[in-house]
Amino acid sequence: MVDxxxxxxxGLRAYEVGRLLTASRIALLLFPVAAVCLIESRGRGxxxxxxxxxxxxxxxxxxxxxxxxxxVTTGLIAGSVPLLAALLVARFDLRCGxxxxxxxxxxGSVLLGIGSGLLxxxxxxxxxxxxxxxxxxxxxxxxxxxxxxxxxGILGVASMVVGIALGAIAGAVGVKAxxx
Amino acid sequence: xxxSRRKAIHDAMVRLSDGDxxxxxxxxxxxxxxxxxxxxxxxxxREDAEDVxxxxxxxxxSNISDFDRTRDGLSWAFGxxxxxxMTHRRRRTRRREAxxxxxxxxxxxxxxxxxxxxxxxxxxxxxxxxxxxxxxxxRLHLGLAGMPLDRVLPSATLRKRRQRxxxxxxxxxxxxxxxx
Numbered sequence: 001m002v003d004x005x006x007x008x009x010x011g012l013r014a015y016e017v018g019r020l021l022t023a024s025r026i027a028l029l030l031f032p033v034a035a036v037c038l039i040e041s042r043g044r045g046x047x048x049x050x051x052x053x054x055x056x057x058x059x060x061x062x063x064x065x066x067x068x069x070x071x072v073t074t075g076l077i078a079g080s081v082p083l084l085a086a087l088l089v090a091r092f093d094l095r096c097g098x099x100x101x102x103x104x105x106x107x108g109s110v111l112l113g114i115g116s117g118l119l120x121x122x123x124x125x126x127x128x129x130x131x132x133x134x135x136x137x138x139x140x141x142x143x144x145x146x147x148x149x150x151x152x153g154i155l156g157v158a159s160m161v162v163g164i165a166l167g168a169i170a171g172a173v174g175v176k177a178x179x180x
Numbered sequence: 181x182x183x184s185r186r187k188a189i190h191d192a193m194v195r196l197s198d199g200d201x202x203x204x205x206x207x208x209x210x211x212x213x214x215x216x217x218x219x220x221x222x223x224x225x226r227e228d229a230e231d232v233x234x235x236x237x238x239x240x241x242s243n244i245s246d247f248d249r250t251r252d253g254l255s256w257a258f259g260x261x262x263x264x265x266m267t268h269r270r271r272r273t274r275r276r277e278a279x280x281x282x283x284x285x286x287x288x289x290x291x292x293x294x295x296x297x298x299x300x301x302x303x304x305x306x307x308x309x310x311x312x313x314x315x316x317x318x319r320l321h322l323g324l325a326g327m328p329l330d331r332v333l334p335s336a337t338l339r340k341r342r343q344r345x346x347x348x349x350x351x352x353x354x355x356x357x358x359x360x
Contacts, residue, residue: 011204014239
């Protein structure tokens, strides 16, 4: 005769392992991205730290629940555009700053960030998104974008993160206003 | 099964796949008996059925993160259960086939009394006689003559031919010794 309590415990264990494996599949996508970032010699240490943080956060959120899984997807989609753009710009040895031509890089980072933030707001608005979903999707997008922006300097990363936050907040307010 | 109970099981599966761990309690109390009954119908032996049902339940738990909520939960569970029952049957058939003549001889031999040894001897002669009526090909397939065919024929082909040879041996045995 099967002990139902033991079955429940074993079932929960199998469930958690299954969820963790499903959540870890995101590594198949993130490893190549991190590898591209780590190929460059400049800022390799920071890049590795960001990659580990992004991977950890993505797996943890995807393991937690379905909402976390959707937030990670949204965040990665939104973060992929600034990530790719920053990787491309970094090829030309540009850096973001406050003076001269560097301001274009800073402004571009903010604008790309705002675009990503709006994308997050639009995607999250399809469901019954709450503050937690917005925040986690934005954090994932910021981490993903930072992987590319790390070579544009600290100001590049900061302006991108500020842009994402501004875009997400503006998008969320707009969506809320349109629903009322 | 009542539609309301079926829906309650489906809803619990959706909740669990969404990350609500508390739904496990409900699934253990509601889904487990259904799976056990299914396994008992498919396997027939109570002990084996419990093992198969446990395997099915754990598999459902570990794969539930990938569960497509647009499908009926119970049908999905039965799909997994059918596969496990089929696997169990296949494994049992192979075990029976592997339990050949040599093992039977080994089991009877060690500390048999004089009377048992005589019976064994008589039985061995009877088997030899029955085998003698088989064609060379059948003896080859049963591994009683010539080189082993494991490496020559694909395992599925060999299994089928071995099964046919065994069927013919059974017919011969019945002709010679009746239903014994």
